[in-house]
Amino acid sequence: MEESIPLENPLMSRRQLLNFLTGAAVAATATAALYPAAKFFVPPAEGSEDGSLLAKDIYGNLIPASQILAYPLGTRALVAGLAGEPTYLTVREDGTLHPWGIVDNCTHLGCTFPWNPNDNQFQCPCHGSRYDPEGTVVRGPAPLPLKLVRVAVAEEAIWISPWKETDPRTGKKPWWV
Numbered sequence: 001m002e003e004s005i006p007l008e009n010p011l012m013s014r015r016q017l018l019n020f021l022t023g024a025a026v027a028a029t030a031t032a033a034l035y036p037a038a039k040f041f042v043p044p045a046e047g048s049e050d051g052s053l054l055a056k057d058i059y060g061n062l063i064p065a066s067q068i069l070a071y072p073l074g075t076r077a078l079v080a081g082l083a084g085e086p087t088y089l090t091v092r093e094d095g096t097l098h099p100w101g102i103v104d105n106c107t108h109l110g111c112t113f114p115w116n117p118n119d120n121q122f123q124c125p126c127h128g129s130r131y132d133p134e135g136t137v138v139r140g141p142a143p144l145p146l147k148l149v150r151v152a153v154a155e156e157a158i159w160i161s162p163w164k165e166t167d168p169r170t171g172k173k174p175w176w177v
């Protein structure tokens with residue numbers, strides 16, 4: 001004997017379908033809105049084979065590019081770079097990040113130093129060395145320009161990698177390579 005199949009309530013089906021479609025639309029919208037942020041907070045990797053690393057803050061949290069780019073033009077933002085080296089990133093006048101970062105490590109005896117926006121210089125408090133905005137020595141005793149790293153932005157990720165090419169400030173092989 002065949003089992004009887006209950007008749008479907010067409011109103012209920014339509015409501016269920018509408019609920020489903022509404023839910024799906026909301027989910028799709030929320031997913032689209034959250035995707036860029038979610039993608040950043042779940043990066044594919046925090047490092048790569050060429051030695052690149054994602055910039056982090058002092059607590060080891062990844063720093064979204066939008067956070068740095070929201071700072072006033074000309075800002076020198078300090079992040080943790082290669083091997084945790086404190087590294088200055090520059091927000092350029094066109095609102096992008098400068099393609100090189102400057103390692104916060106004085107070439108005299110290794111002190112860290114602040115950016116002085118009034119003098120437009122990095123000024124080492126230990127023995128008075130001064131560097132121009134690109135890290136070239138303008139006053140000793142520092143003997144060498146500041147070490148550079150390469151900076152690249154991919155969506156929200158800030159990648160920092162070793163600078164191995166010619167030092168654009170001296171036209172020579174970098175002293176740190």
Ligand code: FES
Pocket residue numbers: 106107108109110111124125126127128129140141142
């Ligand atoms: Fe910077 Fe000496 S460590 S001037």
